[in-house]
Amino acid sequence: xxxxxxxxxxxxxxxxxxxxxxxxxxxxxxxxxxxxxxxxxxxxxxxxxxxxxxxxxxxx
Amino acid sequence: xxxxxxxxxxxxxxxxxxxxxxxxxxxxxxxxxxxxxxxxxxxxxxxxxxxxxxxxxxxxxxxxxxxxxxxxxxxxxxxxxxxxxxxxxxxxxxxxxxxxxxxxxxxxxxxxxxxxxxxxxxxxxxxxxxxxxxxxxxxxxxxxxxxxxxxxxxxxxxxxxxxxxxxxxxxxxxxxxxxxxxxxxxxxxxxxxxxxxxxxxxxxxxxxxxxxxxxxxxxxxxxxxxxxxxxxxxxxxxxxxxxxxxxxxxxxxxxxxxxxxxxxxxxxxxxxxxxxxxxxxxxxxxxxxxxxxxxxxxxxxxxxxxxxxxxxxxxxxxxxxxxxxxxxxxxxxxxxxxxxxxxxxxxxxxxxxxxxxxxxxxxxxxxxxxxxxxxxxxxxxxxxxxxxxxxxxxxxxxxxxxxxxxxxxxxxxxxxxxxxxxxxxxxxxxxxxxxxxxxxxxxxxxxxxxxxxxxxxxxxxxxxxxxxxxxxxxxxxxxxxxxxxxxxxxxxxxxxxxxxxxxxxxxxxxxxxxxxxxxxxxxxxxxxxxxxxxxxxxxxxxxxxxxxxxxxxxxxxxxxxxxxxxxxxxxxxxxxxxxxxxxxxxxxxxxxxxxxxxxxxxxxxxxxxxxxxxxxxxxxxxxxxxxxxxxxxxxxxxxxxxxxxxxxxxxxxxxxxxxxxxxxxxxxxxxxxxxxxxxxxxxxxxxxxxxxxxxxxxxxxxxxxxxxxxxxxxxxxxxxxxxxxxxxxxxxxxxxxxxxxxxxxxxxxxxxxxxxxxxxxxxxxxxxxxxxxxxxxxxxxxxxxxxxxxxxxxxxxxxxxxxxxxxxxxxxxxxxxxxxxxxxxxxxxxxxxxxxxxx
Numbered sequence: 067x068x069x070x071x072x073x074x075x076x077x078x079x080x081x082x083x084x085x086x087x088x089x090x091x092x093x094x095x096x097x098x099x100x101x102x103x104x105x106x107x108x109x110x111x112x113x114x115x116x117x118x119x120x121x122x123x124x125x126x
Numbered sequence: 127x128x129x130x131x132x133x134x135x136x137x138x139x140x141x142x143x144x145x146x147x148x149x150x151x152x153x154x155x156x157x158x159x160x161x162x163x164x165x166x167x168x169x170x171x172x173x174x175x176x177x178x179x180x181x182x183x184x185x186x187x188x189x190x191x192x193x194x195x196x197x198x199x200x201x202x203x204x205x206x207x208x209x210x211x212x213x214x215x216x217x218x219x220x221x222x223x224x225x226x227x228x229x230x231x232x233x234x235x236x237x238x239x240x241x242x243x244x245x246x247x248x249x250x251x252x253x254x255x256x257x258x259x260x261x262x263x264x265x266x267x268x269x270x271x272x273x274x275x276x277x278x279x280x281x282x283x284x285x286x287x288x289x290x291x292x293x294x295x296x297x298x299x300x301x302x303x304x305x306x307x308x309x310x311x312x313x314x315x316x317x318x319x320x321x322x323x324x325x326x327x328x329x330x331x332x333x334x335x336x337x338x339x340x341x342x343x344x345x346x347x348x349x350x351x352x353x354x355x356x357x358x359x360x361x362x363x364x365x366x367x368x369x370x371x372x373x374x375x376x377x378x379x380x381x382x383x384x385x386x387x388x389x390x391x392x393x394x395x396x397x398x399x400x401x402x403x404x405x406x407x408x409x410x411x412x413x414x415x416x417x418x419x420x421x422x423x424x425x426x427x428x429x430x431x432x433x434x435x436x437x438x439x440x441x442x443x444x445x446x447x448x449x450x451x452x453x454x455x456x457x458x459x460x461x462x463x464x465x466x467x468x469x470x471x472x473x474x475x476x477x478x479x480x481x482x483x484x485x486x487x488x489x490x491x492x493x494x495x496x497x498x499x500x501x502x503x504x505x506x507x508x509x510x511x512x513x514x515x516x517x518x519x520x521x522x523x524x525x526x527x528x529x530x531x532x533x534x535x536x537x538x539x540x541x542x543x544x545x546x547x548x549x550x551x552x553x554x555x556x557x558x559x560x561x562x563x564x565x566x567x568x569x570x571x572x573x574x575x576x577x578x579x580x581x582x583x584x585x586x587x588x589x590x591x592x593x594x595x596x597x598x599x600x601x602x603x604x605x606x607x608x609x610x611x612x613x614x615x616x617x618x619x620x621x622x623x624x625x626x627x628x629x630x631x632x633x634x635x636x637x638x639x640x641x642x643x644x645x646x647x648x649x650x651x652x653x654x655x656x657x658x659x660x661x662x663x664x665x666x667x668x669x670x671x672x673x674x675x676x677x678x679x680x681x682x683x684x685x686x687x688x689x690x691x692x693x694x695x696x697x698x699x700x701x702x703x704x705x706x707x708x709x710x711x712x713x714x715x716x717x718x719x720x721x722x723x724x725x726x727x728x729x730x731x732x733x734x735x736x737x738x739x740x741x742x743x744x745x746x747x748x749x750x751x752x753x754x755x756x757x758x759x760x761x762x763x764x765x766x767x768x769x770x771x772x773x774x775x776x777x778x779x780x781x782x783x784x785x786x787x788x789x790x791x792x793x794x795x796x797x798x799x800x801x802x803x804x805x806x807x808x809x810x811x812x813x814x815x816x817x818x819x820x821x822x823x824x825x826x827x828x829x830x831x832x833x834x835x836x837x838x839x840x841x842x843x844x845x846x847x848x849x850x851x852x853x854x855x856x857x858x859x860x861x862x863x864x865x866x867x868x869x870x871x872x873x874x875x876x877x878x879x880x881x882x883x884x885x886x887x888x889x890x891x892x893x894x895x896x897x898x899x900x901x902x903x904x905x906x907x908x909x910x911x912x913x914x915x916x917x918x919x920x921x922x923x924x925x926x927x928x929x930x931x932x933x934x935x936x937x938x939x940x941x942x943x944x945x946x947x948x949x950x951x952x953x954x955x956x957x958x959x960x961x962x963x964x965x
Contacts, residue, residue: 070337074321074344081313081348088309092302098254104232 134159135179136167145683152176160683166282175240182233199275201441201454202287207271210456211287219249221263222271224285226278229258234283242277245269260285275440286440304418307356311411314352315404321345322404322902342401346394349403353387357410359417373558375596378565382588383410386901389581399578402585405905409589412909416598416916419605438507438529439471445517460520467515468695474507474520475527481516485509513695553596557887561591568895579897586894590904591887595911599879603919607872610922614864616854623835623851627818627869630835632810633764634803636821637775637785640839641859642751645679650748652729662745666737669693669701669712677735680749700735710744712737731780753789754839756860761789763863770815774803803829820862821850837862868922875922879915886911 135156147158158164212222235253243251247268252261367374390401484496496512508529569584667684693703700713718736719725728734773794782796819833830836838850
């Protein structure tokens with residue numbers, strides 16, 4: 067039973083870390099566009115189609 | 127109706143008879159309605175982005191044929207633009223935000239990102255679908271802004287510079303801050319609840335006192351910072367209302383939170399008894415969820431305002447010592463002289479130095495017939511030069527123009543609180559006062575009976591009777607309704623209209639531009655001397671290419687893009703030009719007659735224009751305005767709903783009678799001036815009717831203002847100009863019927879919400895005061911009531927709540943294909959499960 071004295075503070079620390087990373091994500095625009103990323107995943111498995119070719123011509 | 131079976135693959139409009147345009151998309155030939163759609167579709171396909179047609183779940187507007195080149199935006203490359211609108215990153219990249227027209231769905235965003243992101247030097251392209259903005263980070267040395275803008279425009283997403291003063295940055299900060307509060311409260315809630323659960327279970331099974339003490343302490347360690355951080359907005363808002371001497375609904379909320387929190391801290395540290403850490407955190411979390419929903423809805427409603435920037439031109443030609451240069455509007459100053467030609471919008475208020483123009487001032491005065499203005503007279507920013515050209519001396523710029531004044535007025539009208547919401551606010555204030563008194567009284571009473579029960583009872587009373595559900599009910603329902611309407615393509619500029627819409631008894635339609643399309647159509651072609659009709663159409667299309675007259679809209683689809691020399695448009699007469707060395711004229715019989723021995727007689731009634739070359743009449747075109755798609759079915763639906771339909775038009779008697787017969791409208795008036803129409807509306811109102819006036823929003827502004835509800839049909843930049851309560855975007859009339867169907871649901875749900883929250887509060891309060899409700903149960907009850915109200919309201923925004931809109935099946939074909947027929951197309955059940963990008 068004594069293990070809770072370790073595990074519970076640990077969970078609190080984990081929560082603080084989670085909050086820290088969430089704040090970091092919010093600051094880095096991760097939550098600004100919730101619409102388009104859902105479509106990107108459909109595009110990636112397209113294989114060597116013309117869309118990919120088009121992208122590669124820029125270096126960024 | 128001359129319509130072929132399948133609609134345009136790109137925009138979904140019906141393809142008019144005689145048009146045979148195709149584009150190859152993904153290896154298959156697809157029918158297009160015009161060269162504009164063909165160009166855009168080819169562009170999309172050749173960039174390898176043909177999957178747009180699979181992703182999209184809303185149709186684009188029909189793109190204009192204007193050939194867009196980087197030159198159209200060349201002034202955007204001037205340093206002044208970068209100084210004014212862009213932010214420089216130190217590595218040579220610039221950040222800039224553009225407002226785009228016609229962004230409908232996630233597929234648009236995807237298309238824009240792919241298409242623009244492929245340009246060299248673009249580090250970031252982020253599209254915000256909710257407000258139609260694109261945020262760019264790019265290197266102007268590799269791709270100038272003008273090229274990006276031209277690329278966007280060529281897809282049909284015409285860009286506008288975003289004023290740096292706009293509230294987007296503030297909106298973003300607000301949204302982000304709220305997200306942080308919610309996540310902290312949510313994570314904190316999970317933690318504290320798990321400790322509380324352990325404590326409750328421990329209480330049954332027996333728990334070592336030090337373990338119990340530990341759970342108590344750790345609850346406090348987590349709950350106190352979480353409550354202080356996430357609950358800030360409630361404390362601040364309560365404090366603000368208190369120092370203003372008012373009663374807001376946040377006062378009891380904040381009081382309950384702080385009281386529960388600090389009494390629990392006191393009990394944990396010094397005393398014994400129940401603690402409420404779990405209840406407080408949960409209370410805060412659920413309240414925040416409700417607030418977030420309201421915030422997002424409010425911000426989305428604000429997107430109407432950004433349409434204002436669209437009324438002014440992108441660039442203008444300024445005269446200087448050495449000639450003229452294209453400059454952006456931010457570079458102009460009072461006293462500059464500008465050259466403005468036909469088809470351009472006047473960028474600033476000023477006086478004409480030289481030249482004669484016909485200007486369309488519909489934006490400012492509501493008068494759509496172009497006025498003649500000569501040297502010395504004033505022209506206002508936002509007017510469109512229809513014909514002629516002028517040199518203009520600037521007198522007023524930017525914020526001091528008449529246009530800005532109008533826009534400010536519109537904004538004020540739009541931001542005022544709807545009556546329904548005001549009523550709920552007043553009710554809530556009374557309720558708050560009542561609750562605070564109630565809590566105090568029950569606290570005093572219980573102090574006499576059993577001092578240990580006083581605190582739990584006061585808390586329970588405060589929390590259980592929190593009027594959140596009451597105060598949330600109406601705004602959440604209105605916000606959800608606004609979203610539902612927006613999905614139908616109906617924008618709400620005055621939410622009061624939602625309340626009035628179900629009570630309407632009469633609907634008055636304008637004819638031209640409302641029941642009929644604003645564009646004209648060639649009804650018949652009669653050729654003389656065996657001249658080929660198709661050739662006549664193509665010649666006419668080329669001739670009308672340069673014309674801005676409404677008649678030109680009938681011919682533009684037949685323009686084959688071939689060469690034309692000495693093209694000239696003669697005011698109110700017609701057009702002339704030379705094709706393959708032969709001179710042609712197209713226009714009024716008198717205009718064409720100058721080349722013939724006598725003025726020719728049109729072959730029938732209606733509006734006819736003639737095509738001729740010197741000495742020879744070639745063809746007659748009869749023009750009419752086709753009905754909008756869905757006009758007949760809309761009238762049917764309204765009749766079925768028991769409404770009286772009127773047709774009031776400024777058009778000639780026989781045209782109005784004919785239109786009324788075709789659509790089955792029994793009441794009609796012809797040759798009405800706006801004053802006559804207003805008279806009609808007033809007359810119906812004095813007889814006890816409630817009138818909805820449906821017009822094009824610009825010509826009939828006074829009538830719209832006189833009606834109980836006004837609806838206007840508008841597209842693109844016109845949306846910002848209309849004064850109507852409801853603005854129906856795009857071309858179809860189906861949406862009006864859908865709006866009429868949705869409005870009673872809005873009222874029903876607002877009433878349900880008010881009843882629900884009132885009865886919850888009224889029943890729970892006595893129980894709480896009697897001491898039957900522990901604070902944790904009160905917190906659940908309060909949260910549940912708010913949640914029920916919010917979820918109930920969401921039913922309005924759901925897609926299945928909408929009968930029919932511009933939504934389509936996954937392959938991009940569907941709903942609009944049975945255009946103009948009586949049946950109501952049902953696309954809802956066939957929607958792909960993946961396509962619901964609603965935040």
